[in-house]
Amino acid sequence: MSATKYVTVEGHQIAYEEMGEGTPLLLLHGIPTNRSLWRNVMPELSSQYRVIAPDLLNYGESDMPQDTDVSINAQSRIMSKFMGALGISRANIAGHDIGGGVAQLMAVKHPEKVNAIVLIDSVCFDSWPIPEFTPLLEPGVEEKTSPDELVDILNDFMPKGVHDQSAMPDELVRMYVGQWSSEQGKAAMFNNMRRLNKEYTQAISGELKRLPHQTLILWGDKDNFQKPQYAPQLAETIPNASLVWLVNAGHWSIDEQPEKLTKLIRDFLQINDK
Numbered sequence: 001m002s003a004t005k006y007v008t009v010e011g012h013q014i015a016y017e018e019m020g021e022g023t024p025l026l027l028l029h030g031i032p033t034n035r036s037l038w039r040n041v042m043p044e045l046s047s048q049y050r051v052i053a054p055d056l057l058n059y060g061e062s063d064m065p066q067d068t069d070v071s072i073n074a075q076s077r078i079m080s081k082f083m084g085a086l087g088i089s090r091a092n093i094a095g096h097d098i099g100g101g102v103a104q105l106m107a108v109k110h111p112e113k114v115n116a117i118v119l120i121d122s123v124c125f126d127s128w129p130i131p132e133f134t135p136l137l138e139p140g141v142e143e144k145t146s147p148d149e150l151v152d153i154l155n156d157f158m159p160k161g162v163h164d165q166s167a168m169p170d171e172l173v174r175m176y177v178g179q180w181s182s183e184q185g186k187a188a189m190f191n192n193m194r195r196l197n198k199e200y201t202q203a204i205s206g207e208l209k210r211l212p213h214q215t216l217i218l219w220g221d222k223d224n225f226q227k228p229q230y231a232p233q234l235a236e237t238i239p240n241a242s243l244v245w246l247v248n249a250g251h252w253s254i255d256e257q258p259e260k261l262t263k264l265i266r267d268f269l270q271i272n273d274k
Helices: 072-085 098-109 131-137 147-161 170-180 183-194 199-203 230-237 258-272
Strands: 005-009 012-019 024-028 050-054 091-096 114-120 215-220 241-246
Touching: 005 072, 012 072, 024 072, 024 098, 072 098, 072 199, 091 098, 091 258, 098 114, 098 199, 114 258, 131 147, 131 183, 147 170, 147 183, 170 183, 215 230, 215 258, 230 241, 241 258
Parallel strands: 024 050, 024 091, 091 114, 114 215, 215 241
Antiparallel strands: 005 012, 012 050
């Protein structure tokens, strides 16, 4: 990956990487990952696009402030301002997991800033928060859980999101989970989990029916976290949407099938370039 850059949005440092030139393509990760999710996608796409992968606020190398709203609603506002700080008036947006929820909100609230949309194993409607996170939000659990114990829980969680276990080796799990291994990281992760709220995706379900953007929906047919039944529902709701199944891929489809996913995104964007 390229060198980390930073820009200040709403008083917080947002870390990001960028590669290439051309029409901007914003890549938004989900929980509990970070921008390294896109490490196998960026180089190929950067031959035609200005590809930008930020760490969402409270993730990766971005600031982890205490008591700050990090809901997808807040993240969509921050990412919109992030685009402005980089001098970007309009971009293609691809989002995975809650990053897909952020992308949906950006398209609804700022349709003029969004060109085409790619939603990958995305939260939508009432598909989330997933039950795996519920026990961690019981009263007293955060106080009783050490950073090491949280990392152990996430080390166990991450491989459950792949169909092919070889796609989630220990070193990749560490790349995603290491950000939560300090007291600050633990506090950030619990804050992120507390802000997992389906009210935002449910609130825009009617507005999705009026989105003008060409939309590509990519979904692992073995996704254990964002259930595959939501994919056709999303494709039927957004007018200009097409659905492509990633066969034998789980939730971390970007790690399992990066070449296929990159080609699908590139081909879709080329058709819809404006």
